[in-house]
Amino acid sequence: MSYLTYIFPIAAALCVIYMAWRWMPIFADPFENAREDVPPDEGVETPKRARKALSFSSPEGRITRRDALIALVITLVYAAAAFTGLGRTSSPQSFCKFTERGRYVDIALPEETVVTKIRYFCGLHTGRYSVQLSQDGENWTDAGSLEQSYTEIFKWMDSTEEDYTPGSARYVRLIASDELWLGEIALYGADGERIDASLLEYDAGCAPLFDEQDTVPEEISYLNSTYFDEIYHARTAVEQIEGVYPYEITHPPLGKLIIAAGIQLLGLTPFGWRFAGTLFGALMLPILYSFLKRMLRSTSVAACGTVIFAFDFMHFVQTRIATIDTYAVFFILLMYLFMWRFVSGGKWRYLALSGLFFGLGAASKWTCIYAGAGLAVIWLIYWITRRRREGFWRDFISNCLFCLVFFVALPLAIYYASYYFYGTARGLGGGVGMFFTRDYFDIVWDNQVYMWEYHSDLVAEHPYSSRWYQWLVDARPILYYLERFDDGTKSAFGAFMNPIFCWAGLLAVVANAILAVKDRDGRALFIVTGYLAQLLPWVLVTRLTFAYHYFPCEVFMLLALCNVFTRLRERQPWTANRQMYVFTAACVLLFIAFYPVLTGVRTPTWYTTGFLKWFPSWPF
Template identity: 40%
Template sequence: MTIQILLSAAFLAAVLWLGFRVPAAEGGAPQRRPLFGLPAAPVFCTVLAAALVLRLILGYSINGFDADIACFKAWGYYTHEVGFSGMYYSDFFLDYPPGYLYLLYLTEFFRRLFFIPDYAQGATLLVKIVPILSDIGTAAIVWAFARKKLGENGALFVSAAYLFCPAVIINSAVWGQADSFCALLLLWTALLLWRNHTPAAALVYGLGVLSKPQMLIFAPMLIFWVIRRRDWKNLILGPVIALAAILVLSAPFIRDWDFTKLIDLYTGTMDYYAYYTINAYNIWALFGLNWAALPESSVWLQFGVPLAVLLSGILMLKAKRKEALFACPAVLMFTVYIFCVKMHERYLYPVLLSLLLTYVFTKDRRFLVSFAGTSFFHFLNVAYVLYLNNAYIEPTAPQILLLSLAHILMYGYTLYAVWRVFLAKKAPAPLNLPRREKPVSGGKAAPSGAPDSPLLTAEGRSVRFTRTDVFLVCAVTLAYGLVAFWNLGDRQTANTTWTPENGESVIFSTEDAYSEIYFLPGIAPADDGVGQRVGVSMLVEVSDDGETWTTALDNTEGSVYAWKSAAALATGKYIRITPTCDDLAINEFALKKADGTGFATLTAVRGEASALTDEQNVVPLFPSYMNSTYFDEIYHARTAYEHILGLEPYENTHPTLGKLIISAGIRLFGMNPFGWRFTGTLFGVLMLPILYHLLKRLFGSTFLCTAGTVLFAFDFMHYVQTRIATIDTYAVFFILLMYDAILVFLQTDLMADGWKKILPPLFLSGLFMGLGVASKWTVAYGAVGLAVLFFGKLVFTYRALGLSSLSARKRDETQAAFWQRALKTCLWCCLFFILIPFSVYFAAFLPLTLLPHNRYDVLGRFFAYQTHMYNYHSTLQATHTFESPWYQWPFDVRNVWYYGNYNADGAGGLRTISVLGSPLFWWAGVPAMVYAFVSTVKKRALPAVIAAVGFLAVYLPWVLVPRCTFVYHYFTAVPFLLIALLSAYSRLCGSPRLQNPIFSRTVRGHVVALTAGQSAMLAFLALHLILFAVFYPVLTGTLTTQDYANALEWLPTWFFA
């Protein structure tokens, strides 16, 4: 669920952010701006194709709700077997009206035409193809009308918002429900009414009612529209046409013209679920009545229906604008959903399209906000129900109550928007944040800041990426990416697991001579479905006659997905393997030939042992990091896989998000070394453009930004730490993002800039902070630095107001404006830096708290995990050979030896992996950081301030940590070390001597010069890259010799082999 929640939250943020940036039409004339310099139609078709491909992939790979999919398949099957006339007279469950059965008939026709088995995924996709194509058709219609109202950019935005809305996708492509098709018919009906084609609208509406009974809810929309237009003829004709369409199309399903069968079907459908609410998180769910049985007399509980009719009547008949037509479905269905009983979770679906369409025709962003918020909570509701898959959940569970309250609040906001836009006496202007706020007083903007106020500087505000910047950052990122992914790990390993009972043995025979025993410890769900089998204790015995057995290996050690080899203490024709523990899990077993050229051929003699020898082709002749876990991968990669298996993770001493991100790579590439290291390496690559952007805003110099990015990319720590499947990578990644975002905020004018410019970077900084803390608690240290920078910004803003030079009246007005702006900003920050991060953090734990044994006490288990993590870290007394105290880290005193294999090729070759910092970079960073501290105090230069504050925030807390620590804990400080180094370099290059050009040439009319300072940096970079090449074998596990590795141990505390 966590990935789904994060994706839906990202969609919510994207819609709100883009919705207030994409210009809406003003004064009735749509703005037609070019789309990337391309014609509008091809761009939209590309978006449409991408949405279709996404839906086809999801529809094929995810079964959806098994019971519903099975019904759709069966109904399609029976339309061919018993015919239309036998559908309602046969002995099987059927609660859908005839309209949708026509479509299921077609899907079954194509299934049979292409000989697709009904159990195949292709058959599941065919069932979903109607709602999938309905999504595409709906988006195309919305786009066509939005072009006339909002222009090309606005039309592309709203159609993409619908196409990629998680709530829309999960309904059609995942669940495969008919709601999308009915929403298309509802859209068609509304647009026909809008164009005054009432008879045609009635016909389409009749098709909708014939497809799903819930379409009856929208009848007041047609009735009140006709009354509003005083079209009395169509008030009679419309129902006749709709009824005629229903009767004609249902006739093939009815025998002897007995249409009472149809009436019984509709009334029976509404009476079938006699519960207050069926997973619809509304007002009844808020009272703890989810799946609670209704009393015998429950007619009065349907008060939501007359309330919905009343509200829609007021809207349609009293509205000053006829665009109220498009808001009417939202009012109707939202009211029914919130207050009526017998509601299902999916019934809210049409509200989304109605709100989006209302935004298109009114251009009022209140409806966009309502669409974004409602779709977010509706998705959580539907996704949670699909995730539970009929599992029982306590009706008073906090997640149900919170989502119910959220739906009610969004309902209230939607009614407020409808009232303000359509019914208020004075119709307000569309909600649209201004590009520039009014001056704070007296018609003059407040001063933007004094020159000595680094947190007010406008430097970076006008910085734009040039083509050179884009080329260089792409080139560095690509070059590093190739180096980083080179020899990252094998794409294949053994994955089928042998899980015998204790004492259950298997026997193999072989005719080959062998000398070593190989096996791969695996992982499998335990019998309780919660824990895991990870035992490695087993006895390997050999015999020449199958009667007398000799021990060849008595194993008690091993790590998950790390190949282990051991010399056979004895050999024989027969090999017997017997578990000596209750939870043995072995993925593969092999015997290395005595000549070392391959593996013996094993033939099963007794017992079920296929899982032990079915993947002999992936057994490595020489185990190494390429095919095995190493260091903390034995915990973090394993935990990521346990999340995929739905098990209680063994490693729960850190928050979950980092391991969930690792699991994404495993889902993509499988449980193999490349899969579990992929996302960490990818995030290490993605750090580079983020760092470049941050440096660009700080220094503005393309040369300096490129140099800094290269330094960081090929720092030993960055390279090694992002290639191992641990969670430190994600901590650094999100720290970079949250400081990059806060820097954008620092470079705004707090008094003159509008909220549109001030709030987004704060929101992003808080969001990234939440994601970072959900990956590793150390990111919380960096959050202290964000607070220092934020309040420093307020202090310097106040000091820059120049109050002493103002009159008493102006001084009071300016002070009042400042405190008002500061208070509002702080209130927003409570949302951005407290509520949102906590929500993200809480969501990251849902894969744990929603496990079957936890879901009955989600909050209790959540806090129990926090207590466990805190107790672990605060009471840890362990020691380690390669631990190092905090004060040694900046000087690169002690490395951590991650991996070593002294006979990696069978001929004495060495493979070794160590993590440490690049000595040239780190040692130069020490005086540079001292300079940053001094510059912060004396000159208050912004780069130095960021370097000093960020460095102290992530580094100083380690002074108080009593547990054993390692140099890789310094990784979070390395970006700030880099900023300090570049800041010091920039200061030194300000001297005339270093500004003198030592090389100059004119190229195409432009003078290209190289200064002494630039040449010094290039020399520094060259030496840095040379050191990377020299140390490469001991950083990567590349085959080398022990003598070479020992020669690189420059300090007596370094150890590589």
């Protein structure tokens, strides 16, 4: 690491500390600070607050055409960046399906040649293909094997020196060890060039191995293959499409069904299995903008907050990988938006919508159950603040019954129904009647027991795992992909937060906690409750954890930061505006600077190690 590498994080940390120091006026008593002139673009009411009882009640900011346009522009700019370089749009769609152990295919070469390498695309199921070579098609010699392990599903692979010995042959035979699906294959001759597939002879049954030769890549990378947990979640999505009982059953099914929808729409390609997550990542932005505008009633705060979140590193990277965390955060954002609209305005229809999205989230990932605990705390505090109102018990009991429907019965129904394709894969026939069979209930129940035992008893190690206290300061990113090249460049990317957003957001959560206690600020209490609901369960977890588990907390860190900006604007609008705009610009500039390690763009190693490796624990 060079001296420059130390200068950047130190300077960034000092700027964040200085920014937080300028927040001090928000903690003063209401009339201690004189208010500066109102900026010409947006008026801010002079605070006349006395100490008051805690309440969530708040007038809601109205969404105007201007707001809709700003949110649309931010979303489109983000979507353009997110969908660029997401993955190849072409990949093998047909597979040669070996239905049982011992099934084989024979391939006749145009002439005798040394087959130096075999490149192949792994489909469903795991096992290996034994490779045999022959001069005459009668006498065969073992040449090794091609692996198709669980870590290689929907990946392009090359035969390795350890497992395959090149030899001269006129015929090649592949023998499956188990039921296996194999996509396209390419054979390479003595000169290292790919043998023209149109010159090969083979049975019609193995035609899928050579019918999409244009999909064979020149180089194998994340752009044409699965990486990290895509090997589980993209695989399970395809299994549910194909009627195969899923391999990955450590999370509820809904998130993988959403991935499957993208595959059905765009095909079994890297772009297809990543499409839905990236789309949901883009759709978070107008929802977040609406949340900020309705809660804080400021167009400029909503716009800046949405930009900060849009170009946060974690949001960008995590929504571009075909895993289920994106859907959990998406539904958490919606369930808290509608809970806020309920507690601030009292309309029960928003409570129903909050329950609906809680159900969808819980059926995607259990992380959303943590969010549900936060919703329950907020709901209970809301009713405690109304306990002295006339008709309290009547309204409270009615609302309890209402919540039993929308936060218990409806989520349970969604969760239960999400296992539909598990049932059909077990031969239960489908249809509504399947839900009422004992066999279907057993499938659902047994999976809950399995998930609980798996997550409780998991003992594993990973070089890029991290603990919850490391997430707070961005200390240990998770590296998703790394490839080094001989010319001094590399392709690498991982999931971690924009460091200045991470640090400022954490300080903003602390500031909101102070405001919640000192000023009985309902907004601040709402935000801190949501943040703690997502963080505290991980404090108690002893199993393997990663930086992306902090992703749901970012929603509340952003809300906390924007609430601080809003409170500061009430006291010192010019100071607050300058700070907010400069901070937003700094977040965007850091996104641009770190873009190579967020996307895997091939970059000189001197740049990543000399400028982007801010801490020794950052794996760039």
